[in-house]
Amino acid sequence: MNDFRSELEARLRHLELPDGGDLISRDMVRALTEEAGEVRFVIEAPSPEMARMMEPLRAAAERAALSLPGVVRARVVLTAQAAPPVLKLGQHPKGGNASIRPEGIGALLAVASGKGGVGKSTVAANLAVALARQGRRVGLLDADIHGPSQPRMMGLSARPASPDGTRITPLEAHGVKVMSIGLMLDPAKAVIWRGPMLMGALQQMLAQVDWGDLDALIVDLPPGTGDVQLTLSQRARPDGAIIVSTPQDVALLDARKAMDMFRTLEVPILGMIENMSFFTCPDCGHEAHVFGHGGVKHEAEGLGLPLLAALPIDLETRLAGDAGCPVAAGDSPAARAYAELALRLIREGHG
Numbered sequence: 001m002n003d004f005r006s007e008l009e010a011r012l013r014h015l016e017l018p019d020g021g022d023l024i025s026r027d028m029v030r031a032l033t034e035e036a037g038e039v040r041f042v043i044e045a046p047s048p049e050m051a052r053m054m055e056p057l058r059a060a061a062e063r064a065a066l067s068l069p070g071v072v073r074a075r076v077v078l079t080a081q082a083a084p085p086v087l088k089l090g091q092h093p094k095g096g097n098a099s100i101r102p103e104g105i106g107a108l109l110a111v112a113s114g115k116g117g118v119g120k121s122t123v124a125a126n127l128a129v130a131l132a133r134q135g136r137r138v139g140l141l142d143a144d145i146h147g148p149s150q151p152r153m154m155g156l157s158a159r160p161a162s163p164d165g166t167r168i169t170p171l172e173a174h175g176v177k178v179m180s181i182g183l184m185l186d187p188a189k190a191v192i193w194r195g196p197m198l199m200g201a202l203q204q205m206l207a208q209v210d211w212g213d214l215d216a217l218i219v220d221l222p223p224g225t226g227d228v229q230l231t232l233s234q235r236a237r238p239d240g241a242i243i244v245s246t247p248q249d250v251a252l253l254d255a256r257k258a259m260d261m262f263r264t265l266e267v268p269i270l271g272m273i274e275n276m277s278f279f280t281c282p283d284c285g286h287e288a289h290v291f292g293h294g295g296v297k298h299e300a301e302g303l304g305l306p307l308l309a310a311l312p313i314d315l316e317t318r319l320a321g322d323a324g325c326p327v328a329a330g331d332s333p334a335a336r337a338y339a340e341l342a343l344r345l346i347r348e349g350h351g
């Protein structure tokens with residue numbers, strides 16, 4: 001991919017922009033992928049006006065990609081940055097390796113998964129709400145910059161205020177202070193940033209948000225083991241990571257990689273959560289193990305880690321998440337499971 005990227009970049013350097021420079025020198029290429037002869041990437045124009053003038057350039061970029069050996073299809077999309085936010089997120093990171101951990105945070109807990117879609121954001125939102133219901137002062141930072149889901153899960157859509165243009169006041173929902181890149185940018189637009197921009201955004205969301213004194217700051221990480229996880233681990237020094245996985249082998253395989261990363265970076269792993277553990281038929285009460293049985297428990301035992309919870313596939317959990325009112329805010333069996341999880345973390349000094 002690296003060779004491929006440099007070859008493509010060499011060709012894109014010949015494509016000049018209407019106002020000077022080229023696609024590479026102006027750092028406008030995002031989300032480049034190459035798979036089975038198909039190349040895709042996005043050109044991010046600095047403004048909608050500029051994007052309108054760049055259609056011939058987009059077509060030329062597609063032709064440039066197609067001219068590379070082995071490429072049979074090329075899809076290049078033009079996007080433009082929305083109107084500038086009050087406080088621009090996504091700057092390059094500053095301060096070298098200096099700490100980006102906000103002052104006044106009791107426990108900074110990272111909720112992570114290897115694979116996407118296993119319910120990490122659902123667990124993060126519900127854990128935050130459950131801790132708040134126990135009277136704790138809680139923040140929830142949605143660091144899943146490419147797929148922020150906390151605004152929807154927590155029922156928020158307003159844009160956080162930045163009274164002085166340098167600090168952001170987090171929003172509050174269900175007793176939890178919430179910050180997400182999804183609140184700062186147009187929700188219909190993809191965030192197409194490379195590593196440095198991601199790390200800069202994380203830094204800003206930690207250090208430029210007025211979190212105040214918190215007993216716990218829950219960070220909902222993107223899936224996998226990328227730049228955001230690395231930056232958080234090295235520069236915000238989480239007090240612990242909680243790993244969410246389904247019992248499925250493929251999810252566990254990725255969860256293992258995530259745990260390996262945290263161990264390497266010396267972030268304590270507090271335990272694992274098996275989500276979508278089983279499904280109880282509402283008609284006959286039969287328990288079906290849709291994603292396999294006991295995989296996470298077995299994995300946790302093998303690693304000497306606690307299994308913090310085994311949460312069933314639960315329609316109410318899904319509906320509540322979609323409706324912006326996490327199930328932990330209610331009184332169902334799922335809410336009780338999250339309350340137990342919260343109590344356990346508080347007992348163990350992690351909340």
Ligand SMILES: Nc1ncnc2c1ncn2[C@@H]1O[C@H](COP(=O)(O)OP(=O)(O)OP(=O)(O)O)[C@@H](O)[C@H]1O
Pocket residue numbers: 113115116117118119120121122123144147149222223275276311312313314315317318319321322
């Ligand atoms: N225990 C559960 N029972 C039923 N639905 C669930 C459960 N946990 C999560 N879901 C649903 O599964 C979907 C994916 O969950 P979620 O967004 O929390 O996953 P994720 O791991 O954070 O995904 P991503 O990788 O996209 O960040 C959501 O629609 C959510 O409501």
